[in-house]
Amino acid sequence: MIRAIAQAIAVLLAVALIAFSMFRYVGDPVANMVGAETTQQEIWELRERLGLTDPLPVQFARFVTNAAQGEFGISYRQGRRVSTLIAERLPATVELALLSALFASVFGTILGIYTAIRRHGWLSHAIMTVSLIGVSLPTFLIGIGLIYLFAVELRWLPSFGRGEVVKFGWWTTGLLTESGRKSLVLPVLTLGFFQLTLIMRLVRAQMLETFRTDYVKFSRARGLPEWRINFKHALANAMIPVVTIIGLQLGAVVAFAIITESVFQWPGLGAMFVQAVQFVDIPVMAAYLLFVGLVFVVTNLLVDLFYVVLDPRLRSDRTTTK
Amino acid sequence: MTEPALSVRNLRVEFFGRRGKLVAIDDVSFDVAKGEILGMVGESGAGKSVTGAAIVGLIEHPGRMTRGEIRLKGDRIDHLPAAGMRKIRGKRIGMVFQDPLSSLNPLFQIGDQIVETMRAHLDISKADARRRAVKLLDEVGIPAAASRVDSYPHQLSGGMRQRVVLALVLCTEPELIIADEPTTALDVSVQAQIIALIKALAKNYGTSVMLITHDLGVVAEIADRVAVMYAGRLVEIGSVRDVLKGAKHPYSQGLVSAIPTLRQGAGALRQIPGAMPRLHAMPNGCAFHTRCQFVFERCRVERPMPVRSGDIEVACWLHGKAVGTGP
Amino acid sequence: MSEPIPGSWQRFRARLERVWDSDLTYSFRTSPIAIIAGCMTAILLVLALMAPWVAPQDAFDVAAVRLEDGFLRPLERGSTGILHLAGTDSQGRDVLSAILYGARVSLLVGFASVAFSMAMGVALGLAAGFLGGRVDAVIMRIADVQLSFPAILIALLVFGIARGFIHPSQHEQVAVYVLIISIGLSHWASYARTVRSSTLVERNKEYVQAARVMGRDNTAIMFEHVMPNVVGPVLVIATINLALAVIEEATLSFLGVGVPPTQPSLGTLIRVGQQFLFSGEWWILLFPSIALIILSLSINLLGDWLRDALNPRLK
Numbered sequence: 001m002i003r004a005i006a007q008a009i010a011v012l013l014a015v016a017l018i019a020f021s022m023f024r025y026v027g028d029p030v031a032n033m034v035g036a037e038t039t040q041q042e043i044w045e046l047r048e049r050l051g052l053t054d055p056l057p058v059q060f061a062r063f064v065t066n067a068a069q070g071e072f073g074i075s076y077r078q079g080r081r082v083s084t085l086i087a088e089r090l091p092a093t094v095e096l097a098l099l100s101a102l103f104a105s106v107f108g109t110i111l112g113i114y115t116a117i118r119r120h121g122w123l124s125h126a127i128m129t130v131s132l133i134g135v136s137l138p139t140f141l142i143g144i145g146l147i148y149l150f151a152v153e154l155r156w157l158p159s160f161g162r163g164e165v166v167k168f169g170w171w172t173t174g175l176l177t178e179s180g181r182k183s184l185v186l187p188v189l190t191l192g193f194f195q196l197t198l199i200m201r202l203v204r205a206q207m208l209e210t211f212r213t214d215y216v217k218f219s220r221a222r223g224l225p226e227w228r229i230n231f232k233h234a235l236a237n238a239m240i241p242v243v244t245i246i247g248l249q250l251g252a253v254v255a256f257a258i259i260t261e262s263v264f265q266w267p268g269l270g271a272m273f274v275q276a277v278q279f280v281d282i283p284v285m286a287a288y289l290l291f292v293g294l295v296f297v298v299t300n301l302l303v304d305l306f307y308v309v310l311d312p313r314l315r316s317d318r319t320t321t322k
Numbered sequence: 323m324t325e326p327a328l329s330v331r332n333l334r335v336e337f338f339g340r341r342g343k344l345v346a347i348d349d350v351s352f353d354v355a356k357g358e359i360l361g362m363v364g365e366s367g368a369g370k371s372v373t374g375a376a377i378v379g380l381i382e383h384p385g386r387m388t389r390g391e392i393r394l395k396g397d398r399i400d401h402l403p404a405a406g407m408r409k410i411r412g413k414r415i416g417m418v419f420q421d422p423l424s425s426l427n428p429l430f431q432i433g434d435q436i437v438e439t440m441r442a443h444l445d446i447s448k449a450d451a452r453r454r455a456v457k458l459l460d461e462v463g464i465p466a467a468a469s470r471v472d473s474y475p476h477q478l479s480g481g482m483r484q485r486v487v488l489a490l491v492l493c494t495e496p497e498l499i500i501a502d503e504p505t506t507a508l509d510v511s512v513q514a515q516i517i518a519l520i521k522a523l524a525k526n527y528g529t530s531v532m533l534i535t536h537d538l539g540v541v542a543e544i545a546d547r548v549a550v551m552y553a554g555r556l557v558e559i560g561s562v563r564d565v566l567k568g569a570k571h572p573y574s575q576g577l578v579s580a581i582p583t584l585r586q587g588a589g590a591l592r593q594i595p596g597a598m599p600r601l602h603a604m605p606n607g608c609a610f611h612t613r614c615q616f617v618f619e620r621c622r623v624e625r626p627m628p629v630r631s632g633d634i635e636v637a638c639w640l641h642g643k644a645v646g647t648g649p
Numbered sequence: 650m651s652e653p654i655p656g657s658w659q660r661f662r663a664r665l666e667r668v669w670d671s672d673l674t675y676s677f678r679t680s681p682i683a684i685i686a687g688c689m690t691a692i693l694l695v696l697a698l699m700a701p702w703v704a705p706q707d708a709f710d711v712a713a714v715r716l717e718d719g720f721l722r723p724l725e726r727g728s729t730g731i732l733h734l735a736g737t738d739s740q741g742r743d744v745l746s747a748i749l750y751g752a753r754v755s756l757l758v759g760f761a762s763v764a765f766s767m768a769m770g771v772a773l774g775l776a777a778g779f780l781g782g783r784v785d786a787v788i789m790r791i792a793d794v795q796l797s798f799p800a801i802l803i804a805l806l807v808f809g810i811a812r813g814f815i816h817p818s819q820h821e822q823v824a825v826y827v828l829i830i831s832i833g834l835s836h837w838a839s840y841a842r843t844v845r846s847s848t849l850v851e852r853n854k855e856y857v858q859a860a861r862v863m864g865r866d867n868t869a870i871m872f873e874h875v876m877p878n879v880v881g882p883v884l885v886i887a888t889i890n891l892a893l894a895v896i897e898e899a900t901l902s903f904l905g906v907g908v909p910p911t912q913p914s915l916g917t918l919i920r921v922g923q924q925f926l927f928s929g930e931w932w933i934l935l936f937p938s939i940a941l942i943i944l945s946l947s948i949n950l951l952g953d954w955l956r957d958a959l960n961p962r963l964k
Binding site: 011014022132133135136137138139140141144145147148152159248251252255256258259262263273274276277278280282285289292296300 | 794797798799801802805806808809810812813892896899900903904905906919923926927934938941942945946949950953
């Protein structure tokens with residue numbers, strides 16, 4: 001347990017190191033702030049004031065402490081504080097990510113169970129084929145396809161933006177307005193589609209594997225009803241790895257949001273990051289990197305904890321006896 | 323004569339693969355009387371486990387039972403639909419597999435698994451089922467059954483788990499138990515306990531047992547009769563005493579003489595030369611003739627079926643009514 | 650000796666027969682999907698590579714811009730006499746030619762990045778497996794961390810950092826190389842993992858110890874003995890990675906951080922096409938999308954089949 005936390009912190013520090021290196025070595029922060037007529041003396045003084053002449057470990061420590069408080073300096077491109085930028089865009093991405101993960105988990109599990117139990121039926125084959133195609137398609141194409149179908153042809157849903165949002169302190173949500181909810185549909189579907197196919201195939205593969213185990217064979221030999229074997233014995237064992245993977249996926253979802261946000265012009269962190277890459281806006285890039293790193297590390301930790309709860313074999317409090 | 327607990331006639335099981343059809347069980351017939359323990363022996367791949375699986379209808383694709391009749395106490399069970407077969411499995415026929423740890427679902431407590439088996443077949447309340455489960459665990463020799471009933475499989479040792487499996491199989495009081503290598507995965511010291519337990523339980527409940535094993539020693543310990551399988555065929559069947567003392571089929575003779583005894587003294591163990599033929603390369607006539615020291619012309623051409631010779635049934639041209647046409 | 654030593658022609662025939670009879674080819678012959686996917690990939694590859702000769706128009710030629718030919722519908726003929734099978738874009742460029750050239754760029758970047766990541770991954774995997782100890786620990790730790798991050802993110806990051814180092818005026822020229830390196834860097838870890846475990850297995854086998862005793866040095870042993878065993882899984886990873894690389898490139902170009910606009914790939918074409926979604930010039934978006942779909946789908950199916958065919962556990 002302690003080891004897991006220690007490892008997590010280590011990874012975070014490594015990510016911070018990369019972010020910090022980006023700050024220091026890529027481009028010149030000072031160059032962005034001075035005009036053509038500043039003298040060498042003034043430049044040197046500026047460097048000193050910004051702390052750029054301090055020894056490296058000191059600078060790194062300062063960077064980490066600042067970052068821990070959410071302070072990342074000023075965006076090169078927009079001139080605003082990075083932390084404000086992040087605060088503005090965070091709710092959009094979080095809403096999108098969580099909703100799509102929920103959608104994908106629920107439907108992915110259901111479809112996975114179905115295609116495992118009825119694995120030779122035509123519907124299962126059809127679903128598997130569609131999923132195979134879906135996995136091969138790049139996310140942005142799916143998004144565009146959905147936009148074409150629902151926004152252009154059918155005109156049921158909007159094709160970009162978040163619609164009207166309601167503010168709670170610094171948080172904004174689109175769930176409380178109709179236009180907000182409508183705007184959420186297509187992006188959630190797009191972001192969730194890839195996850196859904198992944199989860200579905202995973203659940204199916206795990207279920208099929210549990211069908212081959214001795215305890216399922218023994219359950220059949222005991223004459224237990226088919227539904228009980230499927231939904232209690234097989235499912236319970238199949239879901240353990242699935243749940244952990246769903247958890248681990250959460251970090252990736254936040255990153256994949258980059259693409260979806262670009263397609264739908266969703267004002268979230270992903271779109272912000274793409275702009276930052278385009279304009280080499282280092283503070284924003286570094287902040288995003290740390291944010292994603294944090295999400296990954298936290299979700300990994302939570303998944304590890306959860307695993308112990310789920311699998312009785314990992315609970316070492318009881319002792320074995322002869 | 324009373325109805326035998328199990329009656330198998332002309333059983334044939336085939337596997338359909340990429341290279342054609344393989345006959346895993348070829349025209350096998352035998353009976354198991356009520357309360358009797360029949361040992362089924364043979365080397366790996368001889369078809370013992372497949373026979374057991376065929377009886378309970380658990381042969382999986384690409385295998386199929388293509389011919390034969392199986393009767394349980396006179397009731398024909400081989401052509402039942404899936405729902406009917408499920409009711410028989412577990413309730414009237416219990417099956418014990420080789421590896422006790424993997425037979426139990428690691429995520430659920432052992433009491434839970436016993437209770438669900440009972441409730442699947444009997445009309446019994448949860449509370450009653452749980453009480454019976456505790457009693458059963460006690461009967462199979464699990465100490466402190468009342469507190470152990472809530473343990474998880476991984477918290478018990480191998481011998482304990484096999485006892486739990488036996489409890490699971492007995493909880494519905496079946497007429498027949500098929501035990502497929504129940505002791506192979508256990509320590510030698512535990513093996514003896516489990517074997518004795520099986521015998522005692524069978525006697526208490528009046529259950530017939532079909533004990534599938536490659537270990538003649540186990541058969542000698544507790545079985546009443548023994549059937550010898552070779553390459554998917556039944557080559558000899560008779561009472562344990564008759565077969566062990568005076569086996570008539572050359573293969574059985576080889577098997578029996580290969581058991582080391584204290585009387586033998588130091589010396590090489592006798593081996594049967596050659597190996598059992600693979601299913602896709604079966605010789606004509608008698609399956610054993612390529613390794614048999616008594617082979618003659620008829621063995622190479624015609625397959626011998628089991629015939630009565632004394633108190634034993636044996637499938638060999640050396641014996642039985644056909645003995646007049648020998649060498 | 651009664652048997653003649655087989656001549657080289659007989660040996661060759663025997664080898665061909667073995668390959669034809671092998672499980673791999675059998676599984677290919679009997680899987681209609683694999684055959685179709687294989688053929689599609691081959692066709693697209695050939696078409697794309699031959700783009701300069703096959704395409705009706707040189708899509709990158711600035712002089713080819715004829716604004717009066719703009720927005721022609723599919724199957725219309727332009728002022729230069731070319732039949733525009735897929736219509737033209739806002740600048741009068743033939744969409745079909747753009748697709749062929751675009752596919753060429755996508756495939757070039759794809760193959761190059763796969764080669765890069767394979768070389769890097771295999772080398773690091775061999776090093777980790779064979780040298781063990783600290784080297785192994787460091788390499789594998791980095792690989793593990795990287796594998797838990799999505800490739801897109803890594804590619805974007807590398808791209809952004811590289812951009813920071815390169816002067817803006819040179820951005821366009823080196824964009825393709827930076828792209829190849831960033832996509833390549835995002836995928837090396839899976840090769841490294843597989844190669845490392847194979848190396849660890851092989852390392853303990855007798856013939857490696859025998860080679861050591863005979864005095865062969867480490868690198869020679871690694872390449873000669875470990876490589877053949879590793880080829881299979883690496884091929885599977887490479888095929889799957891090719892599809893991933895093509896999609897990644899398309900995505901990056903779609904986002905605007907991929908290939909420069911002067912050498913549009915399929916992703917760039919789609920990005921441009923999206924603007925016209927509402928205004929009705931559907932062909933500018935549809936055809937490049939179809940091309941990308943067919944391309945990635947065929948490669949993916951091929952990779953799937955390859956993985957199933959080479960998987961010993963499923964046999």
